[in-house]
Amino acid sequence: MASIFATLLVLVCLFLILEPLIRKKSEAESVEQLLENHELEFLQLRERIYEEIRTLQQEWLIKSVSEESYKTEIDRLRLEAAALLRDQTAGRNKIVELQSDLESAIGESR
Amino acid sequence: MAELGTMAVIVALILAVYGISITFAGFKFQNDRWILSGKRATLAIPIALGLATLVLVLAFLNNDFSIKYVAQHSSLSMPRIYTWVAFYAGNEGSLLFVAFSLSFVSAIAISRSKISTGNHFAATNLVLLLIIGFFVLVLSVLANPFSQLPSTPVDGKGINPLLTHPGMFIHPPLIMTGLIIIAIPFSNAMGALISGQIDDQWVDSGRFWGLIAWSMLGIGLLLGAWWAYTILGWGGYWAWDPVENAAFMPWLGMTAFIHSIMVQKRRGMFRLWNIVLINISFSLGAFGIFINRGGPVPSVHSFGASTLGWVFLIFLGITVLGSFGIFFYRLAYLKSKTSLESYMSRESSFLVNNLLLLSVAFITLWGVVFPLISELWTGTTLTVGEPFFNKLNGPLLLVLIVLMGVGPLLPWRRSTRKSVINALAIPLLITLVFFVTLLLYKIHKPVALISFTASFFVLASISQEWVRGSISLSKSGGHHNYLISFIKLLSGNRPRYGGYIVHIGIVLLAFGIIGSQFYNLEKDVILSPGQTATIGNYQIKFSGTTTVPFNDRTERTALMEVSKNGTLVTRINAWQALYPSFSMLSTRAAIHSTPKEDIYIMFSELQPDGKSAVFRLLINPLVWWMWVAGPFVILGTLLALWPISRKNIQIETS
Amino acid sequence: MHITQSVLRISLIIFVPFFILSLPTTHAETSQLDNPDSSFENQAINLDNQLMCPICPGETLRQSQTTIAKQMRGIIRNKLANGESPDQIKNYFVSVYGQSILAEPPSEGAGLLAWALPPFAIFTGLFILILTLRAMKKKTPDSIVQSGSLEINTQKQLDPFIAMVDEELKSGRD
Numbered sequence: 036m037a038s039i040f041a042t043l044l045v046l047v048c049l050f051l052i053l054e055p056l057i058r059k060k061s062e063a064e065s066v067e068q069l070l071e072n073h074e075l076e077f078l079q080l081r082e083r084i085y086e087e088i089r090t091l092q093q094e095w096l097i098k099s100v101s102e103e104s105y106k107t108e109i110d111r112l113r114l115e116a117a118a119l120l121r122d123q124t125a126g127r128n129k130i131v132e133l134q135s136d137l138e139s140a141i142g143e144s145r
Numbered sequence: 146m147a148e149l150g151t152m153a154v155i156v157a158l159i160l161a162v163y164g165i166s167i168t169f170a171g172f173k174f175q176n177d178r179w180i181l182s183g184k185r186a187t188l189a190i191p192i193a194l195g196l197a198t199l200v201l202v203l204a205f206l207n208n209d210f211s212i213k214y215v216a217q218h219s220s221l222s223m224p225r226i227y228t229w230v231a232f233y234a235g236n237e238g239s240l241l242f243v244a245f246s247l248s249f250v251s252a253i254a255i256s257r258s259k260i261s262t263g264n265h266f267a268a269t270n271l272v273l274l275l276i277i278g279f280f281v282l283v284l285s286v287l288a289n290p291f292s293q294l295p296s297t298p299v300d301g302k303g304i305n306p307l308l309t310h311p312g313m314f315i316h317p318p319l320i321m322t323g324l325i326i327i328a329i330p331f332s333n334a335m336g337a338l339i340s341g342q343i344d345d346q347w348v349d350s351g352r353f354w355g356l357i358a359w360s361m362l363g364i365g366l367l368l369g370a371w372w373a374y375t376i377l378g379w380g381g382y383w384a385w386d387p388v389e390n391a392a393f394m395p396w397l398g399m400t401a402f403i404h405s406i407m408v409q410k411r412r413g414m415f416r417l418w419n420i421v422l423i424n425i426s427f428s429l430g431a432f433g434i435f436i437n438r439g440g441p442v443p444s445v446h447s448f449g450a451s452t453l454g455w456v457f458l459i460f461l462g463i464t465v466l467g468s469f470g471i472f473f474y475r476l477a478y479l480k481s482k483t484s485l486e487s488y489m490s491r492e493s494s495f496l497v498n499n500l501l502l503l504s505v506a507f508i509t510l511w512g513v514v515f516p517l518i519s520e521l522w523t524g525t526t527l528t529v530g531e532p533f534f535n536k537l538n539g540p541l542l543l544v545l546i547v548l549m550g551v552g553p554l555l556p557w558r559r560s561t562r563k564s565v566i567n568a569l570a571i572p573l574l575i576t577l578v579f580f581v582t583l584l585l586y587k588i589h590k591p592v593a594l595i596s597f598t599a600s601f602f603v604l605a606s607i608s609q610e611w612v613r614g615s616i617s618l619s620k621s622g623g624h625h626n627y628l629i630s631f632i633k634l635l636s637g638n639r640p641r642y643g644g645y646i647v648h649i650g651i652v653l654l655a656f657g658i659i660g661s662q663f664y665n666l667e668k669d670v671i672l673s674p675g676q677t678a679t680i681g682n683y684q685i686k687f688s689g690t691t692t693v694p695f696n697d698r699t700e701r702t703a704l705m706e707v708s709k710n711g712t713l714v715t716r717i718n719a720w721q722a723l724y725p726s727f728s729m730l731s732t733r734a735a736i737h738s739t740p741k742e743d744i745y746i747m748f749s750e751l752q753p754d755g756k757s758a759v760f761r762l763l764i765n766p767l768v769w770w771m772w773v774a775g776p777f778v779i780l781g782t783l784l785a786l787w788p789i790s791r792k793n794i795q796i797e798t799s
Numbered sequence: 800m801h802i803t804q805s806v807l808r809i810s811l812i813i814f815v816p817f818f819i820l821s822l823p824t825t826h827a828e829t830s831q832l833d834n835p836d837s838s839f840e841n842q843a844i845n846l847d848n849q850l851m852c853p854i855c856p857g858e859t860l861r862q863s864q865t866t867i868a869k870q871m872r873g874i875i876r877n878k879l880a881n882g883e884s885p886d887q888i889k890n891y892f893v894s895v896y897g898q899s900i901l902a903e904p905p906s907e908g909a910g911l912l913a914w915a916l917p918p919f920a921i922f923t924g925l926f927i928l929i930l931t932l933r934a935m936k937k938k939t940p941d942s943i944v945q946s947g948s949l950e951i952n953t954q955k956q957l958d959p960f961i962a963m964v965d966e967e968l969k970s971g972r973d
């Protein structure tokens with residue numbers, strides 16, 4: 036009984052740590068992965084800024100920030116969010132470009 | 146079965162060593178597959194340690210006394226429900242618990258992180274694995290819970306009677322887990338430092354796990370106080386005992402951290418300071434583990450002590466040197482993005498709060514180590530006990546409470562003198578009314594009077610914030626349902642208002658402490674059956690004892706009738722049990738608890754005549770409110786942790 | 800020149816209450832004697848609180864349930880009843896068990912260090928805090944200039960994106 040559990044444990048652990056090393060990496064998958072990672076990262080960053088903007092807007096509504104510092108702060112955050120959107124679009128385009136380059140290269144080689 | 150447990154621990158050790166090596170290699174050679182494999186090692190360790198835990202639990206349930214640890218901490222007559230407590234009653238088991246809970250929470254934290262490639266992730270995982278690896282190494286080499294006895298005894302020694310209390314089911318696990326999972330925000334910060342990616346990325350997860358560790362420690366401390374109050378039998382709940390202090394100091398550090406990290410989140414400031422704070426907190430946590438596991442100071446918690454003190458001293462040393470070494474190495478990266486605009490701002494009030502909290506932590510630390518210093522220095526040990534801590538920490542904690550009332554009224558960035566006066570006016574006015582009311586109710590002791598007033602001021606300023614906020618939101622929304630506006634207000638800024646709810650809990654705690662410290666009545670009496678003692682307005686009649694023998698103990702119950710001005714209030718039982726195998730008398734106080742005051746009766750001992758008995762009687766005002774503080778702390782923490790809505794993200798990706 | 804001024808001001812704000820309060824705390828024991836309700840037993844309990852149980856780790860006489868603690872509590876009450884002062888009783892126990900029987904270090908000799916270091920550390924901390932706050936505040940002008948120039952350079956380029964952000968924020972609010 037004990038030896039069954041022991042073997043099972045070792046097998047599960049071995050699978051977990053070795054799978055990333057021996058997994059086959061198809062190129063298309065990795066570009067998709069790249070795109071997904073890229074989007075995720077930006078979504079996280081953007082959601083943070085939006086949350087901050089919403090918090091600030093509420094603080095302004097209940098008058099717990101002064102008009103003046105609300106103005107400077109909200110402008111800074113909007114700029115930050117816009118810059119992020121710009122970078123995201125640029126990055127996405129780059130990856131898509133990479134992907135189409137890759138596909139055409141594969142097509143040519145065939 | 147014992148072999149399976151030992152093997153599982155060794156598998157965990159191999160996983161840790163493998164994970165550390167492959168993650169380091171992946172970090173060094175920029176190989177994301179290796180880093181991912183290291184992540185998988187972190188995910189696999191709790192499986193191995195979980196199996197080890199399961200084996201030990203089964204050994205307890207099956208009374209497998211061939212395992213030394215089980216024989217030492219359990220017995221045939223122990224109710225099965227105490228298996229959970231017996232599991233961490235001793236050194237080896239509690240280390241297994243600590244290692245398992247750390248690895249388990251680490252696995253959650255690591256898999257919660259969206260990005261599992263790159264240097265930042267690798268360095269974070271590496272630090273976590275090093276900490277987990279240390280505990281697994283100690284488990285497998287120095288404190289194996291599965292080591293077997295040469296011959297199997299018929300019965301075990303039994304569980305320490307002090308631990309057979311409901312509070313013991315939650316208090317030690319919460320404290321141990323709370324202490325050790327400071328490792329998670331710590332490794333987040335260290336990961337950011339080591340990888341040199343010191344943007345504010347680590348802030349969110351650092352704050353999240355920091356809050357979790359903080360609330361676990363806080364609730365654990367409160368439950369410990371409750372345990373001491375009901376079982377240790379002197380009518381108090383906090384004694385500045387070294388082990389209590391060992392959990393209290395990291396809690397203070399984390400309290401400073403969860404405030405200060407908000408400044409980085411909102412304003413991009415204090416980036417350097419937050420790293421210092423998390424380093425201090427984790428070092429204090431390591432110090433706490435050192436004190437708890439065989440440190441050189443005497444304590445009522447000595448039951449879990451061991452000879453492993455030196456191991457944890459080394460761990461503490463490496464932690465302090467390593468974390469501050471990395472910190473100074475990366476010092477140049479840690480410039481703040483923005484600067485302070487005004488001394489009268491939320492930012493600077495947080496800094497003052499940090500100074501006060503760290504001062505309390507420092508005084509406490511000083512009190513813990515001073516006996517050792519005096520012994521080394523002069524050869525005589527000087528004791529540092531309760532009066533020392535009360536005199537030095539008491540005033541600082543009071544200033545902190547005042548700050549709790551003022552700080553939230555200060556806006557971020559800057560404020561004008563006029564706006565501050567405007568915000569303070571109404572709370573101060575209400576507080577003045579409260580102050581006069583206290584005087585009318587004959588609260589004349591100056592310290593109590595000031596402390597009550599300061600605590601009430603916090604409530605007044607929070608209420609004003611909530612009322613004003615709800616009204617403004619109602620106006621802007623064009624309706625008059627203030628309840629909806631209030632809920633909107635709370636959900637619109639969860640970190641802030643979650644914090645307010647926790648503050649209310651702290652104020653209730655303060656009320657309980659002030660009331661019971663300054664207005665308690667205490668009396669030691671000897672009563673024969675039928676006799677009555679008077680304390681305050683209460684008459685307490687001793688109706689006699691009943692004795693019930695058990696296998697391992699003899700239980701005695703004293704029946705007490707409590708009357709107030711002649712009318713019967715309640716009948717309560719003060720309980721004690723004599724454990725011959727531990728030569729220990731375990732007591733449980735009879736407590737009649739009301740919001741106004743607790744009537745607390747301790748059955749100290751039976752007189753030689755077998756009939757009359759010694760009792761300690763106490764009237765403890767407002768203690769009830771201390772336990773009410775717990776739900777507020779939990780509720781507030783949950784609100785502060787509640788994640789931001791994923792609504793927008795989903796729309797975007799679909 | 801201004802440093803000393805603001806050190807003074809902030810330490811006044813923070814630490815005046817501290818000092819006012821620490822006075823009554825340190826004298827709480829004596830002032831209680833004037834109260835009509837606190838009598839002989841209160842005095843005895845105060846002594847219980849100030850003496851350690853010699854055999855139980857980290858517990859005062861008041862907390863400990865051991866026989867020796869009970870006996871010592873009895874001795875305290877006898878001596879008080881015989882008219883001995885609290886200080887005399889404390890000295891008696893010190894002569895029997897040594898300095899470590901006192902629950903707090905004496906304010907002389909090595910014990911003085913225990914009391915003196917915390918205030919010293921707090922004031923050092925306060926001093927550093929004020930210096931830091933001043934240093935942080937001084938930086939203000941440059942950072943405004945910096946962010947201002949950044950805005951002008953990139954504003955145009957970011958305009959379409961700002962419109963997108965505003966649009967999304969509007970839809971997110973409902």
